[in-house]
Amino acid sequence: MTTPIVQASKVVKTFGAGRTLVRAVDGVSLEVNAGEMVTITGPSGSGKTTLVSMLGALLRPTQGAIVIDGIDIASLSEAGLSALRARTVGFVFQSFNLLESLTVRENILFPAHLAPGGMPAAAPHADDLLERLGLGKRSKALPRTLSGGEKQRVAIARALINKPKLIIADEPTGNLDSKSGQEVLMILHDIARDQGRAILLVTHDRRVEEVADRILWLEDGTLRDRKQESHDWTNDPVCNMRIDSWASLIFSDHEGVRYNFCSDKCRDRFTADPSKYLRETQLAEQSEERKP
Amino acid sequence: MFRWTFSELFAAPQQLLASVAAVAGAFALVLFFEGVFAGESGQIVALIDKTEADVWVMQKGVGNMHMTTSFVADWKIDAIKDVEGVKKVTPILYLNSVIEAGGRNWLSFIVGLEAGDTRAGPWELASGAAIPGPGEAILPDVIAADTGLAIGDTVRIAGREFTVAGFSSDTFSMANSITFVTMEDLGDTMSSIGSVSYLLVDAKPGVDAHALAGRIMDQVEKVNALTRQEFSDRDFSIAVQMGLEIVWMMTLIGSALAVLLTGFIVYSHVSDRERELAVMKALGVRDWAIYLSIMTQALVIGLLAFGLAVAVVLLAIPLTDAFAPKISLGLTVDALIRTGAMAVIVSLLASIIPVRRVLSVDPVTAFQQ
Amino acid sequence: MLYLTLRNSLARPARSILTILAVAAILAEILILEGFLAGSYAQLRQTVLHRGGDVIVSQAGVSNFLATRSVLPQQARAEVEAVKGVKASHPLTSLAVIYEKNGRTTPIIVLVYDDAGGPIDIISGREPSGPREIVIDRALAQRYGIGVGDILTLADFDFTISGVSANTAALFTPLAFMNYDSLIDFYFESDVASDIATFPLISFLSVDVENGADPAEVARRIAKQVPSAGAILPHEMASNDVEMGRELLGPILNLLLGISYVIGALAIGMFMFAAVRAQRKSFGVLRALGFNTRHLVTGVLAEAVTTSVLAIPLGILMAVGLAALIEAYAPVYLVLATEPAALWRTGLIAIVLAIVGALAPLQTLRRLDPATAFRG
Known part of the structure; x- marks a missing residue:
């Protein structure tokens, strides 16, 4: 039996207090294993971002437990959470969030600053990622000169530089045209399949249903599992x-x-x-x- | 638009506070610099103002006390007493010199008083004797506070040793403290036998000081007579003028600093809100309206900073009196008006800095992610 | 982080230049105040040292040159010259007069000299040779727009300006130089002295000692043998005047320097605050990527220190420029803006201010929510 990379049990996250209390996530349990690509979907305001923020060790739950790579995040300090993210989680954002002043290669290498061996040790890996993601010729370009698809590929390469076990992608195709969006989904799918990383995807993109292993529906803070084929x-x-x-x-x-x-x-x-x-x-x- | 101007300005209160405080610092620097000169200048005329004589008589050709020597032959005292309208004549000897007290050197007005005279002596006593006896001196209390000098200690005045008999209040300034000794002692060190320096003339009730000064000059040869106000104004202005250029230079430096600081603030407001400005332009707001809003922000910062600077200086006046009595600070209306005008000019100049950035905002970016 | 900081600064050139300029202006202002203080002390020192001589004789008990009155009896000169080891003595008289023209009054210290102790840096014209001739400091010449050949009226007595000198001002007061022929005429013909007996004919004697004689020993002998006189080495008298200047200007200038340091810390704090606000999203992303508050603070600190370090040379250049401006427009003030000690101190202070300023946005950094990276 494989150990899940992320394990959430009865996770609750509330904001505010008293009459303004909002239960953004309400009793969610879930497991994501290595090599699995899991999609979380649901209407706007359903708590998707809050849930993945917790699953990516950005937020602590109000109740319940989240275990990432065997570590309960409730036991970690802010610095401990940062270290866990640096080591175990890679992020891909809808708006790319590249560091505008750095070149493509520098952006990819930047998180390696936090890895053992630092940037010099990660340089061959970065070059490999550049080639694999078709960015070899753009390595010295600044983000503002890239197309949306290229930016997202840089963001994926950056997420992979420290070889994290978990990748969290928040609407990675949201700002992309259809061709680039398809390309990005296939890259993520290949990463899960070929490299055995767990991928947690938040998206509204219907095409993801063709590649995801599981699709979870989040609405009003609660999660329902749904088979890919179970449409009506x-x-x-x-x-x-x-x-x-x-x-x-x-x-x-x-x-x-x-x-x-x-x-x-x-x-x-x-x-x-x-x-x-x-x-x-x-x-x-x-x-x-x-x-x- | 103006709603945006203000809500945007107050969106980051800590940053606004730091900005306003930094610009206020630049204004405060100018006000302090001016204030120090004004305070010192005010203190330089303390003896003239506080002794409240109606007319001051001095040697012909002399019109000041600061950095001046005046000698009037002592027989002229009687001649002045005979002038119509004169109630009382009090002579003093006066020397501008260095005194050694409490192990340090101090620039001082040394006033020699006639034996037993209280007319020209210290107007406020802190401790000890009010009138110096032979070989005794009354020093400013600030020197005692600063050096631990006590009654009975020895000080050197113009090369001669004196015993401290008392301390007076309100007689200290950096450039000119006032030390009181007897006329006889001071005359010895100045080798000025048969002469006095200045004569304090009190007029009979109802006598016009100006007319009395005129009569004294008409009737007594080789003397100059000035009303207290004229004499005080002349000495005040000479002291202020000594610092005139450097005050202007400091105003210039402080203004340049304030322009850069305010400019930075409005510039960073514009560049941080570029997208909002693009939306405004897309909605049809004209460049000049945006620019006017930036100028308003700069003006608000400038005026808030000016207000803060004035408050700081006003607060500093009693504080320096209490904790740094060596520093005399003054705030003149002139300095306030000048710095206020400077605040407005600074704001207008500073708002020029982000103009290019405002003009270059493309409304199309409002539609881009 | 330093690399990212530098790249970020380069990516926002206008903002970075503005920041560096403003910090440089603050440093320049601090250097000007320091220079003003150092210059004032240097003026006091040179006013004594430029008079020459190995020993200065003054009225007994008087140990300052400026802002004091020293009167030596006429026979003192002969008595001093009779002391063993004294080669020659040169009289000097100092008197303060007020110059008034076009409603503007300026106190002047007139130094009367005989064959030594005159101005050593005449920038136009020549030393006074005949009676009624005077050399004035360039600050006075500039303030009133007067020069060589013009008339200078003091106490209703007309002098002809024979020369204009530099490095001859102290305590915000320009000096003027005349010879004893002029002094006698001035005493008799002007209103300056109502009674000649009250006016000092000799204030100081500048004494040259014989070859091989120890000036300190000669000074001791003079003080012992001439009861009306005190004798002191020029550098000691200069130090006394500097000490007096320190008492006079030190507290005020230190207060103004203190305010400047506060402005510096506030301004750098404000810049860093603005920088953090402008990069809030980038910092949020960095937090999401696993960088902790310490990393971010290091980055902000690096930016603040880099800004200060870049501002230091620019600040020095600005200070030199401003000092030259002050020298050109108001030469009565000497601003020594590049004294090594002040430069080191200001450089160090710039770094300290940067560190203090970088702490300003600490709370913002600490509160930064890494989840902001998810927002579009």
């Missing part, structure tokens, strides 16, 4: 938006049938006059059937 596509009867009924939380039952909605507004319109929307749906379905 349906349409919002009001606006006709495609909705995964498996994940949807806005629904209304009418005459023994459950209808899913994209928003409360659509649900309210539907409940005010269900027959209007059901008729339209039927008409649409009939016209769909009549097509050869």
Whole structure:
């Protein structure tokens, strides 16, 4: 049996106190193993960033335990958390967060400052990463001269420089065009598969479903596991938006049938006059059937 | 726009405080420098102001006390007493010299008083005798506080030894403390037999000091007579003028410093908020409006700093009196107006520094990630 | 971190230049104050030492040259010259007069000399040779726009300016030089002395000792044999005057220096605060990457110290420029802005101020949330 790289048990994170108390993460448990690529998805404000901040040792939970590479982060000081991150976790951010004044190669090498042997020892690894990620010719360029895809590849190389066991990527394709986004996802997938690193991905990008080992759905601070193939596509009867009924939380039952909605507004319109929307749906379905 | 100007300025209160304090420091430096000269100059005329004689009579051609020697033959005392409107004439001998007290050297006005005279003597006594006897001296209390000098100790005045008989208050300044001895003792060291230095003339009630001074000059040969105000003004102005150029230089240096500091603050505000400025431009706000907002920020910083500097100096006046009595600080209206004007000019100059940066903000960047 | 700091500074050139300029201006201001103090002491020293001689004889008990009154009886000169080891003595008389023109008054110290003790640095014209001739310090010449050949009226007595000298001012007061022929005329014809008996004819004697004689020994002999006189070595008298200057200017200048140090610490603190604010996102990323507060503080410290180190030479250059400006416009003040001791002290202070200033944003760094890296 493999030891998980990250293990979260009944993790709760609250902000504020009294009437302003917010439970950003509420009783989440999860394990991510080496070589596994796990995606966390969910609507905006569902607590994804808070959860990965804790899983990446950036935040301590209010309750519950998070164990990263065998170390309970609750027992660590601020400096201890920093050291754990430097050693074990690599980050890839949506907005790249490259150090603008440093060249591509310097950016990649920078975290090696914290590794044993420092930057000189990591230099061959950096050059290897530059080649592998197709950045060999851009090694002396400054971030502002790079395309979005190139920036994200630099960020991935930087995340890998200290050979971390866990990589946390927050919307890594969020600022990229479709081709670059696909490229980045495949790189991350290969890293998990070929190098045996655990990858925790926060994304809305549907394409990730093709490469992820597991997809977790986070909503209102709680996590639900979901198989990649377990979609149940349906349409919002009001606006006709495609909705995964498996994940949807806005629904209304009418005459023994459950209808899913994209928003409360659509649900309210539907409940005010269900027959209007059901008729339209039927008409649409009939016209769909009549097509050869 | 102005709402943005102020909320942006106060967004980082600690940074604003450090900024305002640093600029205030530059203004305070100028005010202190001026203040020291004003304080010293005020102290230089303390004897003239505090003894409150109506008219001062001195040797013809002399119009000052500071860095001057005046000799008036003693027979002229009676001649002045005979002038109409004169109530009392008090002669003093006066020497500007170095005294050795408490193991240190001090520049001092040494005033020789007629035996038993209280008219020109110390106006406020700290301890001991008010009137010096033969071989005795009354020194400023600040010297006692500073060196541990005590009544009964020996001091050297113009090469002669004197015994400290008392300490007076409000008689110390760096450039000119006031030491009182007897006229006879001072006359010996000055070899000025038959002469006095200045005559303090008190007028009879209702007599105009100016007219009396005129009458004295008409009736007594080879003397100059000035009202207390004229005499005090002349000595004050000579002392101030000695520091005029250096005060201007320090004002210049302090202003340059303040321009750089304020400039830095507004520059960093602009460069930190480039994206917001881009959004504003995208929304149609004109360059001049943004620029006006920057200028307002600079003005607010300049005026807050000026206010703080004035407060610091006002606070420093009693504090230096209590803890550094050797330093006399003064704050003149003139210095306030000049530094206030300087604060405004500094702000306007400083707001020029980020102009290029404001103009170069591209509204298109508002749409970029 | 130092490398990142340097690269960050280079990436924001305008801000970095502005910061270095401002720190340099503060250092220049400190150096000017230090230079003003050092210059004032140097002026006091040179005023005595430029008079020449191996021993200075003054009125018994008087051991200062400036801002004091010394009167020697006329026969003292003969008595001094009779002392064993004395080769020659040269009389000097010092009198303070007020010069007034166009509503502006300036006190002047007039030094009367015979065959030694005159101005040693005449920048235009020549020494006074006849009666009614006077050499004035260039500060006076500049303040009133007067020069060689012009008339200088003191106490209703007209002198012709025969020369303008440099390095002849002390205690914010310009010196002027005349010979004894002029002094006698001045006493008799002007209002300066109402009674000739009250005015000093000789204040000091500058004494040359015979070859091989020990000046200190000769001074002791003079003091013993001439009861009306005291004798002192020139450098001792110079030190006494410097000491007096120190009492006069030290506390004030030290107060102003203290304020300058506070300004320096505040300004550098403000720069570092602004630098940290501007780089908050980068610092957040660094924190996320595993760099701890100590690393970040080291970076800020490195930036502050680098700024100060770069500002030091610039500050010295500014101070030299300002000192030259002061010398050009107000030569009554001497500003020695490059005294090695002051330079070392100011350099050291610049580093200390940088360290103190770098602590200003400590709290911000400590509170920096690494999770900010996730925000877009």
